[in-house]
Amino acid sequence: MSEGNVAADQLRLFIERIERLEEEKKGIADDVKDVYAEAKANGYDTKTMRAIVRLRRMEKHARDEADALLETYRNALGLA
Amino acid sequence: MSEGNVAADQLRLFIERIERLEEEKKGIADDVKDVYAEAKANGYDTKTMRAIVRLRRMEKHARDEADALLETYRNALGLA
Amino acid sequence: MSEGNVAADQLRLFIERIERLEEEKKGIADDVKDVYAEAKANGYDTKTMRAIVRLRRMEKHARDEADALLETYRNALGLA
Amino acid sequence: MSEGNVAADQLRLFIERIERLEEEKKGIADDVKDVYAEAKANGYDTKTMRAIVRLRRMEKHARDEADALLETYRNALGLA
DNA sequence: TCTTATTGTCCTCGAC
DNA sequence: GTCGAGGACAATAAGA
Numbered sequence: 073m074s075e076g077n078v079a080a081d082q083l084r085l086f087i088e089r090i091e092r093l094e095e096e097k098k099g100i101a102d103d104v105k106d107v108y109a110e111a112k113a114n115g116y117d118t119k120t121m122r123a124i125v126r127l128r129r130m131e132k133h134a135r136d137e138a139d140a141l142l143e144t145y146r147n148a149l150g151l152a
Numbered sequence: 153m154s155e156g157n158v159a160a161d162q163l164r165l166f167i168e169r170i171e172r173l174e175e176e177k178k179g180i181a182d183d184v185k186d187v188y189a190e191a192k193a194n195g196y197d198t199k200t201m202r203a204i205v206r207l208r209r210m211e212k213h214a215r216d217e218a219d220a221l222l223e224t225y226r227n228a229l230g231l232a
Numbered sequence: 233m234s235e236g237n238v239a240a241d242q243l244r245l246f247i248e249r250i251e252r253l254e255e256e257k258k259g260i261a262d263d264v265k266d267v268y269a270e271a272k273a274n275g276y277d278t279k280t281m282r283a284i285v286r287l288r289r290m291e292k293h294a295r296d297e298a299d300a301l302l303e304t305y306r307n308a309l310g311l312a
Numbered sequence: 313m314s315e316g317n318v319a320a321d322q323l324r325l326f327i328e329r330i331e332r333l334e335e336e337k338k339g340i341a342d343d344v345k346d347v348y349a350e351a352k353a354n355g356y357d358t359k360t361m362r363a364i365v366r367l368r369r370m371e372k373h374a375r376d377e378a379d380a381l382l383e384t385y386r387n388a389l390g391l392a
Numbered sequence: 393t394c395t396t397a398t399t400g401t402c403c404t405c406g407a408c
Numbered sequence: 409g410t411c412g413a414g415g416a417c418a419a420t421a422a423g424a
Contacts, residue, residue, distance in 0.1 A: 082354065083351070083356060083361075086347060086350070086351040086354075086356065086361065087361065087364055087365060087368070089347050090344055090347050090348070090361075090365055091365065091368065091369075093340050093343050093344045093347065094344065094365070094369075096340050097337055097340045097341060097344070100333050100336050100337045100340070101337060101404095103333050104330055104333045104334065104337070105405090107326060107329050107330050107333065108330070108405095110326070111323075111326040114322065114326075116323060116326065117228075118405095118406075119406070119407085120221070120224055120225075120228070121323070121326065121327065121330075122405095122406090122414085123217070123220065123221050123224065124221065124327055125327060125330055125331065125334070126217060126414090126415095127214065127217045127218055127221055128327075128331065129331075129334075130210060130213055130214040130217055131214045133210055134207065134210040134211045134214050137203070137206060137207045137210055138207055140203065141200070141203050141204065141207055144200055144203065145200075148197075148200070162274065163271075163276060163281075166267060166270070166271040166274075166276065166281065167281065167284055167285060167288070169267050170264055170267050170268070170281075170285055171285065171288065171289075173260050173263050173264045173267065174264065174285070174289075176260050177257055177260045177261060177264070180253050180256050180257045180260065181257060183253050184250055184253045184254065184257070185422095187246060187249050187250050187253065188250070190246070191243075191246040194242065194246075196243060196246065198423090199423090199424080201243075201246065201247065201250075202397090204247060205247060205250055205251065205254070206397095208247075208251065209251075209254075269412095279401085282400080282401085286400095341416090341417095359418090359419090362417095362418075393424100394423100394424090395422105395423090395424080396421100396422085396423075396424090397420100397421080397422070397423085398419105398420085398421075398422085399418105399419085399420075399421085400417105400418090400419080400420090401416105401417085401418080401419095402415105402416085402417075402418090403414100403415090403416080403417095404413105404414085404415080404416090405412105405413090405414085405415095406411105406412095406413090406414100407410100407411085407412085407413100408409100408410085408411080408412105
């Protein structure tokens with residue numbers, strides 16, 4: 073079997089990389105949950121906190137989008 | 153068969169209502185496409201236009217979200 | 233500013249038309265959601281309903297395809 | 313302002329911790345996407361790959377469940 | 393074709 | 409423990 077399973081091996085490696093990343097991702101998601109729990113234990117309202125996080129994310133996205141649009145304009149006008 | 157198919161009839165009515173709405177929705181989506189096509193025919197870059205529409209939508213969402221959050225704060229503080 | 237902003241004005245009009253249409257579309261999407269919610273409140277399983285709607289749409293699509301094909305044949309044969 | 317904003321500061325810290333974690337999470341999600349893209353560039357079908365990953369996750373879950381059940385039995389029987 | 397945008401489904405989470 | 413909302417993910421459709 074010294075040959076022919078190259079493709080299978082490569083696939084397996086891809087799969088394993090993905091699984092490792094997914095695990096990391098899950099770990100971080102758990103960390104996020106912990107922070108909310110800790111905040112709640114300190115008397116904060118998690119619903120409001122989630123709203124704040126959501127708002128800030130939206131604002132950041134809008135800003136990024138605006139920057140990209142401005143860049144598009146610049147290019148269209150041949151500036152910089 | 154004057155009886156017993158009440159449920160089936162009701163389900164059919166729900167399905168038909170949904171299908172009617174979906175058709176309307178599709179019609180509007182087609183209208184949007186037409187507007188983009190018309191704009192393109194007038195020399196506008198549709199990709200940029202889509203970016204503008206997206207940006208304005210994001211900004212509006214952020215604004216709405218901010219308003220809702222402010223309202224939450226107001227209530228929490230017993231104001232108004 | 234009686235001049236030169238014609239293009240900008242026209243663009244703005246296009247954008248506004250699109251945004252208006254998008255809003256209508258969203259309104260209809262909300263209506264659809266309401267119908268599903270109402271059906272659920274009447275004891276129907278929305279997942280199944282969605283499957284039905286999807287199936288009927290596919291069938292309609294298949295029928296339309298068949299009609300188009302038939303039309304193609306007709307034309308190829310010089311029949312009305 | 314040496315006083316009274318303790319709560320606000322603490323809240324801000326919680327929010328920032330969450331945002332930092334969310335960013336990390338997004339970074340990893342992007343990494344996953346990259347791996348899929350790389351696999352695709354090597355001739356693999358990503359849809360199939362996703363199915364494999366999903367299946368293995370389910371199998372792991374099933375195994376964990378079985379282990380937990382076994383543990384429950386052990387405890388019920390007073391075995392180490 | 394190949395990417396990007398939208399849509400739909402699933403699943404988690406907090407509230408009641 | 410059920411419900412509804414929200415977010416994440418996957419599938420499909422559209423556009424370049």
